[in-house]
Amino acid sequence: xxxxxxxxxxxxxxxxxxxxxxxxxxxxxxxxxxxxxxxxxxxxxxxxxxxxxxxxxxxxxxxxxxxxxxxxxxxxxxxxxxxxxxxxxxxxxxxxxxxxxxxxxxxxxxxxxxxxxxxxxxxxxxxxxxxxxxxxxxxxxxxxxxxxxxxxxxxxxxxxxxxxxxxxxxxxxxxxxxxxxxxxxxxxxxxxxxxxxxxxxxxxxxxxxxxxxxxxxxxxxxxxxxxxxxxxxxxxxxxxxxxxxxxxxxxxxxxxxxxxxxxxxxxxxxxxxx
Ligand SMILES: [Zn+2]
Numbered sequence: 001x002x003x004x005x006x007x008x009x010x011x012x013x014x015x016x017x018x019x020x021x022x023x024x025x026x027x028x029x030x031x032x033x034x035x036x037x038x039x040x041x042x043x044x045x046x047x048x049x050x051x052x053x054x055x056x057x058x059x060x061x062x063x064x065x066x067x068x069x070x071x072x073x074x075x076x077x078x079x080x081x082x083x084x085x086x087x088x089x090x091x092x093x094x095x096x097x098x099x100x101x102x103x104x105x106x107x108x109x110x111x112x113x114x115x116x117x118x119x120x121x122x123x124x125x126x127x128x129x130x131x132x133x134x135x136x137x138x139x140x141x142x143x144x145x146x147x148x149x150x151x152x153x154x155x156x157x158x159x160x161x162x163x164x165x166x167x168x169x170x171x172x173x174x175x176x177x178x179x180x181x182x183x184x185x186x187x188x189x190x191x192x193x194x195x196x197x198x199x200x201x202x203x204x205x206x207x208x209x210x211x212x213x214x215x216x217x218x219x220x221x222x223x224x225x226x227x228x229x230x231x232x233x234x235x236x237x238x239x240x241x242x243x244x245x246x247x248x249x250x251x252x253x254x255x256x257x258x259x260x261x262x263x264x265x266x267x268x269x270x271x272x273x274x
Contacts (some may be wrong), residue, residue: 002274003145005169008032008040010151010229010262012062017171019136020046020145024112027054027077028149030068031061032207032265037071040267042247048075052111053103058123058131058152059088069096078103081110082118084130114138119163121153124198135163145273149173151230154197156209166217168211169271170263172209174245175200176235184235201231203241207248208240214254225271229262229272238263 001022008016009116014031018041027037041048054077056064072079077144079086079097083104105111106141108117115137123131140273148167150160164170181191181199195200201209214223228241238261245259262268 001140003032003140003147004270004272005147005225006169006270007171007227007262007268009036009231009265009267010227011231011233011264012064013152013233015063015151015230016068017149018044019044019114020050021113021138024052025126026052026111026112026114026136029057029063030054030072030251031063031065033065034069034071035067036272037068037264039140043267044270051058051075051077052120053078053080054115056133057121057149058085059092059128060152060260061092062095063152064089066093066096069093072188080104082111082130082132085128088128088130093103095246100136110162112229117163119159121150121160122155122157122197123152125193133160134158135167138173138196140165152259153201154199154211156201156205158221161209161212161216164213166219167213168219168221168223169225169227170204170213170223171227171229173201173230174203174206174236174241175230175234176202177237177244178202178204180237181232182241186234196237200232203228203244204248205237206241207245210257211248211252211254212243214257215252223257225258225260227260227262227268231261231266240250 079102135145148164148170
């Protein structure tokens, strides 16, 4: 019996992760190509038939791609998301989504031996009306384990923190270094949106959020594994995101987190709890 987690790819070129147990598997987001998904799931030993659903955080193309649709249509895997996210996806992929089964939910539901909760995060623009964060729960050895998943948010509010308390594995956006973003040649409007409360999260804000969650958590193995995700290719560097997080953790006397960066088109190590 085990609970397993792997980031298949992270960043503006495509986001996708997979959680699997002995009984089931689910994808989170679908920003990779059908070929990439097929190859990497095969390496992990997960057959497409085992996939119960794909959870979608929001309708930006790096989280749900046309090629990803081909993968789920071919393998008959339902999309699972909030109805407003589904409406955003329909606007972009109308004919494709009509061919897929889909499940909408309000907040909490179960897929086999995984319980799932969703909550709002702060990420909107003129094309998307809603973005979700998720927590996944699984019972193993008479106790509950929790995975938190939050990419794409302009800020971390108290409600988000409350949802992520006592997560054993946390994926959190660490999108940009502020100086690199401000010095970049991006159009002013785009920079202003990234920096806004509905844009993306800086390295510092991500690390501070992890510290807050850690301080409020009551279980000894909370935040044992943290993935810094959605690291910008242009306005950040993997090493810089890690360095910033480690410095802020150290200032807060936190030294028991195994920290990873989630990379572009490169599978992360698999975290296996058993
Ligand atoms: Zn987005």
